[in-house]
Amino acid sequence: MNSATEANFDGLVGPTHNYSGLSFGNVASLNNSNQASNPKAAAKQGLEKMKALADMGFAQGILAPHERPHLPTLRQLGFTGSDTQILANVVRKAPKLLAAVSSASCMWTANAATVSPSADTQDGKLHFSVANLANKFHRSIEHETTGEILRASFADSQYFSHHNALPSVEHFGDEGAANHTRFCDQYDNKGVEFFVYGMEAFNSAAVKPSRFPARHTLEASQAIARRHGLQASQVVYAQQNPDVIDAGVFHNDVIAVGNRNAHFYHQQAFLDTAKMRQDLLTAWGDRSSPFHFIEVPTDAVSVQDCIQSYLFNSQLLSRGDDDMVLIVPSECQANTNVWHYLQSLVASNAPIQEVKVFDLKQSMSNGGGPACLRLRVALTAAERQAVNSSIWMNDERFAQLNQWVDRHYRDRLVEADLADPQLLIESRSALDELTQLLNLGSIYPFQQN
Numbered sequence: 001m002n003s004a005t006e007a008n009f010d011g012l013v014g015p016t017h018n019y020s021g022l023s024f025g026n027v028a029s030l031n032n033s034n035q036a037s038n039p040k041a042a043a044k045q046g047l048e049k050m051k052a053l054a055d056m057g058f059a060q061g062i063l064a065p066h067e068r069p070h071l072p073t074l075r076q077l078g079f080t081g082s083d084t085q086i087l088a089n090v091v092r093k094a095p096k097l098l099a100a101v102s103s104a105s106c107m108w109t110a111n112a113a114t115v116s117p118s119a120d121t122q123d124g125k126l127h128f129s130v131a132n133l134a135n136k137f138h139r140s141i142e143h144e145t146t147g148e149i150l151r152a153s154f155a156d157s158q159y160f161s162h163h164n165a166l167p168s169v170e171h172f173g174d175e176g177a178a179n180h181t182r183f184c185d186q187y188d189n190k191g192v193e194f195f196v197y198g199m200e201a202f203n204s205a206a207v208k209p210s211r212f213p214a215r216h217t218l219e220a221s222q223a224i225a226r227r228h229g230l231q232a233s234q235v236v237y238a239q240q241n242p243d244v245i246d247a248g249v250f251h252n253d254v255i256a257v258g259n260r261n262a263h264f265y266h267q268q269a270f271l272d273t274a275k276m277r278q279d280l281l282t283a284w285g286d287r288s289s290p291f292h293f294i295e296v297p298t299d300a301v302s303v304q305d306c307i308q309s310y311l312f313n314s315q316l317l318s319r320g321d322d323d324m325v326l327i328v329p330s331e332c333q334a335n336t337n338v339w340h341y342l343q344s345l346v347a348s349n350a351p352i353q354e355v356k357v358f359d360l361k362q363s364m365s366n367g368g369g370p371a372c373l374r375l376r377v378a379l380t381a382a383e384r385q386a387v388n389s390s391i392w393m394n395d396e397r398f399a400q401l402n403q404w405v406d407r408h409y410r411d412r413l414v415e416a417d418l419a420d421p422q423l424l425i426e427s428r429s430a431l432d433e434l435t436q437l438l439n440l441g442s443i444y445p446f447q448q449n
């Protein structure tokens with residue numbers, strides 16, 4: 001009985017969403033820094049996508065944003081006094097630090113954790129390992145609160161196992177599910193877990209990017225597979241092509257996406273494509289479903305086209321066997337090579353039968369597309385019942401959260417606004433109300449003291 005489904009849990013964009021140019025190696029982040037943001041539009045664009053998927057019959061959940069600016073981190077860094085005094089101090093002495101602790105980057109929940117469904121794990125539980133996101137300071141402060149939110153959303157320890165982040169150092173750089181794909185024939189059958197890394201940290205002779213950071217290491221992926229109790233025969237590792245990282249492909253989900261028995265990737269995505277294909281087929285074994293490699297050639301879509309359009313930062317969703325829909329950002333429609341390729345793809349007999357386009361410009365301007373905004377969790381019927389019921393997207397929740405955004409969010413933010421004590425007050429009252437709406441409990445530090 002195939003009762004399991006793969007649910008998507010999107011990060012709700014927080015009230016301080018802004019463009020601070022914090023992500024070296026992420027060209028959108030660097031190109032759009034100091035542009036004014038629209039937090040209200042950003043949150044609503046995200047809610048629209050979540051609602052559309054829920055209306056299409058997919059299981060869609062919501063993960064709360066974090067407290068920003070993050071005063072506990074500023075105190076940890078030696079700022080003292082009242083919240084207002086600290087904001088006045090840090091904006092004068094270290095404005096980039098204030099920007100880094102004010103980012104709404106936790107919206108991109110593909111980086112929240114790595115998820116191993118219960119059909120894959122030795123103890124039969126669904127495992128979450130929050131990602132240390134060690135490579136970027138503004139992201140490295142997320143994992144503790146992310147862990148709290150995941151524990152409040154997936155609370156039942158009979159079904160869910162939560163692991164803290166790996167050591168927060170470069171050798172164990174972990175960017176979560178953006179570099180992990182779980183292939184399967186049916187969601188509740190044992191799958192193949194595919195880990196993509198940017199460098200092998202403990203082997204100084206190994207090839208790695210030279211211009212931009214690798215962000216995620218082989219050793220981190222191996223540690224996650226170990227903790228989740230995965231068998232070697234069901235795990236495949238592949239190195240991302242250092243050249244595409246150096247071109248700005250900072251996570252594998254900007255150049256490849258997989259779902260069930262389909263791997264949709266760019267010809268230049270991997271260091272050794274033949275080995276990737278061979279290893280996946282070996283792990284796939286004698287499963288009855290065919291495994292589809294959908295390789296996009298450079299002469300149809302260049303790496304630059306991929307980075308500009310986020311063709312592969314799309315969601316690949318199954319409506320039935322070999323019947324998938326691709327959720328792409330509107331930038332794909334604006335890029336003629338990409339849009340032309342997509343039309344030919346849908347016309348061919350590939351399992352991708354339909355393309356749906358969404359406006360996610362606020363997130364895209366910081367280098368986050370449809371796939372960045374969601375964490376995939378394959379759930380059996382019993383596990384789905386055990387999820388915090390208040391976080392599911394539905395008509396009522398959609399209306400409620402849009403009203404909540406209208407009440408609490410600004411429609412314009414520039415970096416100078418981050419020091420405004422009023423913004424902190426607005427954000428905290430928004431989040432305090434949100435924890436009640438989503439029945440999360442008092443998970444934020446400001447609620448605890």
Ligand SMILES: NCCC[C@H](NC(=O)CCC(=O)O)C(=O)O
Nearest residue numbers: 019020021022023026029105372
């Ligand atoms: N999966 C997509 C993540 C995008 C994210 N961007 C940022 O953090 C940009 C933040 C800023 O520059 O304001 C990153 O690079 O980790």
